[in-house]
Amino acid sequence: MEENLVLEAIAREMQTGVLVLDPGGGILYSNPFLARCFSIIGDIRGKKIDAVIRDSDFIKAVEVFLKDRGKTPYDGLEINEDGRFFNIRMVPVKEGGDFNLMLFLREITEEKRVETLKKDFVANVSHELRTPLASIKGYAETLLDGGMDDRTTLKEFLRVIDKHANRMSRLIDDLLVLSRLESHEMPMVREPVDMRELVSSVAEGVKKQAADKGIRLSMSLDENLPKVASDRGRIEQVMLNLLDNAIKYTPADGMVNVKVSSSGTEIRVDVKDTGIGIPPGDIPRIFERFYRVDKARSRDLGGTGLGLAIVKHIIHSLNGRVWVDSAPSKGSTFSFTLKPAC
Ligand SMILES: Nc1ncnc2c1ncn2[C@@H]1O[C@H](COP(=O)(O)OP(=O)(O)OP(=O)(O)O)[C@@H](O)[C@H]1O
Ligand SMILES: [Mg+2]
Known part of the structure; x- marks a missing residue:
């Protein structure tokens, strides 16, 4: 198979957006995945990059990159286009004296969603554990500070401590059930x-x-x-x-x-x-x-x-x-x- 055909098939089928820009920022090439992600209809060759992607940090990064002729490859910029997140990698392509810029846009929306879920989950668990723990500590300290000399107070506070300890233990049991269900450990x-x-x-x-x-x-x-x-x-x-x-x-x-x-x-x-x-x-x-x-x-x-x-x-x-x-x-x-x- 001819090398060009192979490259064309790769660019067409890959699940990453590909853009090639000339030194002036005009679009030379875009692959179908990019067109799908950014709802591009028709031919965009010759148009400027900001006609396709509006993110201002991105436009600025492209300008800087073109200006210093892509001395250092650029990786790690994240953009958000209409709720979809992309990680951008910019690579200079030099051929003789010519210089073009190649951009790879990898969609990371799902990764971002999972990351947020994880963060929220940890924050929620910490909060749910901290609340009963703070009560247990507060009541135990009051008892140690002399509260336990009075039998009625002692009994009442121990009951509260027991209630909060039960809550914590229920929370942990429920979390374990959920995690076993999710990891299919519990067929x-x-x-x-x-x-x-x-x-x-x-x-x-x-x-x-x-x-x-x-x-x-x-x-x-x-x-x-x-x-x-x-x-x-x-x-x-x-x-x-x-x-x-x-x-x-x-x-x-x-x-x-x-x-x-x-x-x-x-x-x-x-x-x-x-x-x-x-x-x-x-x-x-x-x-x-x-x-x-x-x-x-x-x-x-x-x-x-x-x-x-x-x-x-x-x-x-x-x-x-x-x-x-x-x-x-x-x-x-x-x-x-x-x-x-x-
Ligand atoms: N039958 C119901 N009537 C009114 N609100 C309900 C009913 N069932 C659930 N809810 C609401 O949905 C929320 C979530 O319910 P869920 O069973 O997940 O948690 P919970 O009952 O608060 O705590 P847990 O089930 O862990 O003891 C409740 O806090 C309550 O606001
Ligand atoms: Mg419930």
């Missing part, structure tokens, strides 16, 4: 599960929590439900998280209902409550890790904001769907679907 079992029996047994476990708040817990379970192909332990965890939320975010005298129905192709579970509901603006983010409508309230109730992230992960791993319908002060219905066992 999903696919066994036939009887949802009537599973839902009844989980509901039995939270009956006291509901009764203590004066909440009526009821169930509507279809007769003749097919079994689902699922992981019993994981679905119990999903039901427990959803029921715990329904009870936590429903004021006294409210109602919580669990409905399990079948459409033939799917088994559907709805956990409906008459609680405080979720404002429309918060609904799209409700399944994100650490996202809580009212942080202080959730924290007071011992929450870490990881429950729904775990629910979403488990249901998606089982190829199901999960969503919520909710309106402030009217209540919420969290629903998910699972496939029937063959």
